[in-house]
Amino acid sequence: MAEVTPLRPASSSDSSIELVCPAGTPAALTAAVEAGADAIYFGFRDRTNARNFPGLNFTEKEAGEAVATCRAHGVKPMIAVNTYPDARDDAIWRRAVDVAADLAVDGLIVCDMGLLAYAAKKHPNLRLHLSVQASASNPEAVKFYQEAFGIKRVVLPRVMSVSEIADLTRAVAPVETEVFVFGGLCVMAEGRCALSSYATGLSPNKDGVCSPASHVRYEQEGDVMVSRLGAFTINRFDAGESAGYPTLCKGRFASSARTGHLFEDPTSLDATTILPELKAAGVKALKVEGRQRGKAYVAQVVRSLRAAIDSDSRLADPATRQLMEGQGRTEGAYRRDWR
Amino acid sequence: MDRVEIALGPLTYNWTAARRASFYEGIAADPTFDMVYMGETICAKRQAINGAVMAEAITALEAAGRKVVHSTLSLATTDPERRAIADLVEDPSLTIEANDAGALRGVVGRPHHVGPHINVYNPGTLEVLAERGAVAMCLPWEIDRKSLDVLIRRGRDLGMVMEVEVFGKAPLAISARCHHARAYGMTKDGCQYVCDRDAEGMAVDTVDGQPFLTLNGLQTQAHAVTVLIAEIAELVNMGVGRLRLSPLDLDMSAVAAVYRKLLDGALEAPAAEEALLALLGERDPANGFYYGVEGSTWAA
Numbered sequence: 001m002a003e004v005t006p007l008r009p010a011s012s013s014d015s016s017i018e019l020v021c022p023a024g025t026p027a028a029l030t031a032a033v034e035a036g037a038d039a040i041y042f043g044f045r046d047r048t049n050a051r052n053f054p055g056l057n058f059t060e061k062e063a064g065e066a067v068a069t070c071r072a073h074g075v076k077p078m079i080a081v082n083t084y085p086d087a088r089d090d091a092i093w094r095r096a097v098d099v100a101a102d103l104a105v106d107g108l109i110v111c112d113m114g115l116l117a118y119a120a121k122k123h124p125n126l127r128l129h130l131s132v133q134a135s136a137s138n139p140e141a142v143k144f145y146q147e148a149f150g151i152k153r154v155v156l157p158r159v160m161s162v163s164e165i166a167d168l169t170r171a172v173a174p175v176e177t178e179v180f181v182f183g184g185l186c187v188m189a190e191g192r193c194a195l196s197s198y199a200t201g202l203s204p205n206k207d208g209v210c211s212p213a214s215h216v217r218y219e220q221e222g223d224v225m226v227s228r229l230g231a232f233t234i235n236r237f238d239a240g241e242s243a244g245y246p247t248l249c250k251g252r253f254a255s256s257a258r259t260g261h262l263f264e265d266p267t268s269l270d271a272t273t274i275l276p277e278l279k280a281a282g283v284k285a286l287k288v289e290g291r292q293r294g295k296a297y298v299a300q301v302v303r304s305l306r307a308a309i310d311s312d313s314r315l316a317d318p319a320t321r322q323l324m325e326g327q328g329r330t331e332g333a334y335r336r337d338w339r
Numbered sequence: 340m341d342r343v344e345i346a347l348g349p350l351t352y353n354w355t356a357a358r359r360a361s362f363y364e365g366i367a368a369d370p371t372f373d374m375v376y377m378g379e380t381i382c383a384k385r386q387a388i389n390g391a392v393m394a395e396a397i398t399a400l401e402a403a404g405r406k407v408v409h410s411t412l413s414l415a416t417t418d419p420e421r422r423a424i425a426d427l428v429e430d431p432s433l434t435i436e437a438n439d440a441g442a443l444r445g446v447v448g449r450p451h452h453v454g455p456h457i458n459v460y461n462p463g464t465l466e467v468l469a470e471r472g473a474v475a476m477c478l479p480w481e482i483d484r485k486s487l488d489v490l491i492r493r494g495r496d497l498g499m500v501m502e503v504e505v506f507g508k509a510p511l512a513i514s515a516r517c518h519h520a521r522a523y524g525m526t527k528d529g530c531q532y533v534c535d536r537d538a539e540g541m542a543v544d545t546v547d548g549q550p551f552l553t554l555n556g557l558q559t560q561a562h563a564v565t566v567l568i569a570e571i572a573e574l575v576n577m578g579v580g581r582l583r584l585s586p587l588d589l590d591m592s593a594v595a596a597v598y599r600k601l602l603d604g605a606l607e608a609p610a611a612e613e614a615l616l617a618l619l620g621e622r623d624p625a626n627g628f629y630y631g632v633e634g635s636t637w638a639a
Contacts, residue, residue, distance in 0.1 A: 084460035087486035114463020134458075137416045137515075140424070140441030147444070148467065159515035160416050188512035188559070189414050191458060194481045195511050195552075198561055198634035201627065203481060205458060226547075230633055233545040249512075253551065254544045257522035257533075262543060262554070263514075339516045339527040 017279055017286060019309060020078070020178060021302050024056040024291035029066050031295035032075075036306030039076035041109060042066060042291065048096040050082045050133055051291040052208030060099055067103045076106035082131035083208045084112045094118060101126045107153065111191055116149040129153040129178070133191035133205070139171035146175050153178055155287065157190050158269060159333045166281035176284035182301055183289025185269040185332050187249050195248045199230040211247045218243060227251075267328030272305065273314045274334055343575055343602050344373035344500075345595050348477075348507060348585040349380045349410040351555060353535040356392040362586070363396035367403040371595040374581065375400050378410035380438055380456070382517070382556045383423045388532065408434045411442040413456035414513045414557065436477070443471070450474045455504055455583075456513075460486070462493040469497040477502040477583055480509040480565065483631035484573065491577040500580035505567040506594060506615075507585025508539070508553055508560040509625075509634060519554040527557070538588040550623065551635075563625035563635055568612045570629055571601055593618055 021037035023029035032040050043049025045057040058066060063079065070077040079100040085093040093115055100108045101123035108126055110116050111133035119126055132155040136142045145151045153176040156165060169177045186193070193210075197203040200215040217228045223239040227246035234246035244250070249263040269289070271278065278286065286309070288301055308314065332338055347366060350359065366372055377397050379386040386393075400407050411424045421441070428435055428445030436452035437443040443457070453459065453468050453476040460482070468476065476499050478490055487503065494501040519541060520530035534540075540555035542562065553560040564587065567574070571582070582598055584591060597614045600606035606614070616624060627636035 084458055085463065087461045087482075087489040090461055090463065112458070112460065112464060113467040114461050114465075117463060117467050134440070135414075136440055137414060138421050138439075138441045140421065140444045141439055144440040144444035144447075147447075148471075159414070164416055187516060187518075188514045192414070192456065193512040194509070194634065195559065197481045197628070198509070198511050198552075201632040201634070205481070206460065231635070232549065232551055233547045236546050252546050254546055254548070255522050255541055255554065257541065258524070259546065262522055263518050263559075333515050337526065 017309060018076075018178075018284060019302070019305055020285045020287040021298065022183075022288055022291040022293065023066070023298070024051060024053075024293065025295070026058070026062055026066060027295040028291075028293065028298045029069065031299040032302050033069060033073050035299045035302035037075055037302050039078055039106065039285070040066075040070055041078040041080050041107070043080040043082070044096050044099075046092055047083055047206070047208045048093050049080045050131075050204065050208045052083070053292050054213065056292060063099065064103060067105060077103070078107035078109055078129065079103070079105050080109040080131065081115065082109050082111045082133045084205045085115055086206065090115070097123070097126075109155065113148070116145065116151070120149040127152050129155060131155055131191075132157055132180070135189045135191040137189065139168050142168065142172040142175055146172065151175060153284065155179075158186050159189055162274060162277050162281055162334050165278070165283065165334075169282040177282070178285035178287050179271070179278060179283050180269055180289055181271040181275065181278065181286045182305065183269060183293075185264065185267065185330065187264040187332075196229075199232050199248060201230075211245070216246055265328050267330050269332050270329040271331050271334050272308055274331060275308055275314060276312065278334075341580065343579060344581040345371060345598055345602075346374040346376060346502065346581050346583045347372045347591065347595070348504065348583045349376045349378055350586050351381055351508075351510070351558065351560070352537070352539060352586070352588070353382075353385050353389075353532065353556060354538065355535060356389055358538075359389060359392050359396065362591075363400060365592060367396075367399045367405060369592045369595065370404070371592060371599050372405055374406045374408060376408050376410045376436060376583075378427065378436070379423070380410050380413050380454070381513070381558045382534070383412060383415075383417070383420045384527075384530070384532070385534075385556070386423055387419075406434075408436050408452055410436040410454055411438045413438040413454070413510075414515065415439060415441060416515050443468075447471045452476065455479050456510070459490065462489065465490060465494050465497060465499070469494075469499055473499055475500040475502060475581070477504065480504050481628045481634060484570070484629050485631070487574070487629075488577050491574070491579055495578045495580070501578065502581040502583050503567070503574055503579050504565065504585060505571070505574075505582045505598070507565060507587060508563070509565050509628065510558055510560055511552065511634075512559040513557050514559075515557070517557050518559065519556050522554060561625065561634060563623040563637070564619055565626060565628065565634075566612075566615055566619070566624040567626055567629055568597075568601070568615055569608045570626065571598070572608065575602070587622075589618055589620070
């Protein structure tokens with residue numbers, strides 16, 4: 001892996017709020033380190049992680065190199081093993097936990113109760129973070145995982161308002177909270193969504209995919225471009241409209257009430273305008289979604305968020321806004337009126 | 340082999356009080372249902388307006404000898420939602436079916452059921468739950484037959500009654516936002532309870548007019564009705580302890596009777612399937628999840 005130079009001294013990672021950044025490739029990891037990440041999360045190249053997309057993720061060897069790179073620059077490495085192990089054979093999930101433990105990562109991000117039990121018992125010193133895929137959305141749920149498995153941090157679902165986050169953060173201390181601030185927006189409770197399974201037979205929970213590319217087709221019908229997922233039309237685009245990726249919950253559908261984006265517009269989460277509120281809510285870490293993104297995206301987003309956090313301000317970088325899906329943005333559930 | 344029971348799942352739709360009363364009157368009168376799951380699993384706002392009639396139904400069901408289990412909300416973020424769960428789990432006289440980890444915490448150490456909204460995908464998770472007091476478990480809808488085989492056998496070994504959803508519209512997603520209200524240009528807070536306009540949820544079609552999904556308040560369900568019937572013999576062999584039927588706006592006693600006759604050997608699978616499909620009327624059947632393929636498909 002190439003030598004990288006952090007933009008700031010490693011000691012600044014001790015600041016009260018942590019910037020947790022995605023890496024789908026070693027190149028993206030290097031970009032995130034250079035751009036000022038405090039922590040970087042990544043996963044292995046199989047269905048043990050929820051971004052099981054072709055060409056992404058890390059071999060065991062690459063994971064070792066990634067941890068070394070992080071350590072050399074004062075960045076915390078975290079590994080996501082955040083799908084639900086197969087009933088018939090959970091060997092790759094257990095192996096992923098063991099490898100992460102051997103690498104002594106700063107956080108193992110897990111959602112499955114059985115796997116949490118395994119990790120807690122076999123690797124008592126391994127720091128466990130509860131993945132957003134566990135959908136722990138109230139203090140009682142977080143405490144269940146804390147009491148059962150000793151989790152140290154919870155990644156909160158993108159379904160909570162800022163005031164709910166503040167209440168929960170107070171209620172679950174010393175368990176830390178981590179929230180998504182930028183990137184893809186799940187409008188459904190994470191880990192509770194089988195929409196892709198219904199349309200394609202491939203499951204977010206079991207296979208780590210959402211609206212998998214293997215089942216996407218674009219078909220030209222006269223002037224209209226039709227995007228399909230499995231047997232279902234997700235959208236139709238007139239000539240001149242750009243045909244976006246058919247993410248199921250961002251498609252256009254018909255109902256007796258209305259026809260349109262019934263679940264969500266093709267939009268992304270951008271909570272950077274409320275960074276001060278999230279900080280005041282007591283969250284420990286701000287997370288950027290996007291392990292499927294390239295290194296240029298990661299560099300741009302991480303750099304601008306780093307600047308916003310360090311200057312205690314609200315991000316207003318038009319270049320970063322341009323990167324978002326459909327170029328629409330929303331603060332999602334963080335603002336109560338989203339509901 | 341033990342007698343396989345039949346359970347009626349919680350009502351997932353926002354029926355009016357009158358409709359609820361007459362529906363559960365019928366269920367109370369029908370001994371085919373060994374167990375009835377009650378409780379609002381989708382939206383706490385519905386509970387506020389239907390609590391009284393549902394409480395009366397529970398009393399009547401228990402008086403008639405039906406075993407009642409109280410199912411909790413599947414997604415709780417707001418204070419009223421959390422309160423709804425706490426009100427159930429804090430009552431030690433109730434048998435609870437937990438549908439999120441928060442409810443699970445409330446029943447740790449006392450016998451309880453685990454609902455289909457808890458992610459149970461492997462034996463490790465079964466063991467965690469059994470250790471904490473689970474005595475029965477209804478597995479998630481998307482689990483395929485090969486995994487069901489492993490989970491049902493292991494669950495039985497751990498002393499749990501293993502339950503499978505064999506009839507109804509599969510829940511596919513839940514959100515803190517109400518997409519049902521949103522379709523009408525409203526929000527969850529100001530929803531005017533529009534989800535009561537559709538007895539089985541509001542149909543969502545593709546823009547090409549192909550039936551696809553169902554909006555049901557905060558929940559998104561499948562369009563097609565999951566029907567496992569030719570598969571029952573296999574499930575019985577695995578050791579399933581109870582079959583769960585999720586209420587639709589049709590004669591659920593007739594549906595239950597088909598399953599009972601099939602289980603008792605009074606009806607062959609092909610005839611049972613024919614009878615069920617007739618009861619479905621215009622509704623499309625599906626069983627793809629069971630076979631590990633697209634959940635929307637029907638492998639006849």
